[in-house]
Amino acid sequence: MSWFSNFLTSSIGRKVVMSLTGLFLIVFLLIHLVGNLQLLYDDSGEKFNLYAKFMTTNPLI
Structure with missing residues (x-):
């Protein structure tokens, strides 16, 4: 076993x-x-729409 698996266990x-x-x-x-x-x-929900657009178009998410 490697040191990493020993550490995790x-x-x-x-x-x-x-x-x-x-x-x-x-x-x-x-x-x-x-x-x-x-x-x-x-x-009128502009900031939330910007947040929702970011959450749907971000490739990391």
Whole structure:
């Protein structure tokens, strides 16, 4: 086994993987919260439409 697989199967490695997964989930939720809060602006939904267009046309997403 390589050092990487040894690290991932250790208790510290599992905790690192779990913390990175949790951090990703929190960032994901915050980004979508901020995007959905664009609906509260009094601009007839222009900012939300821009956010929705970005989310649908971005190749990384």
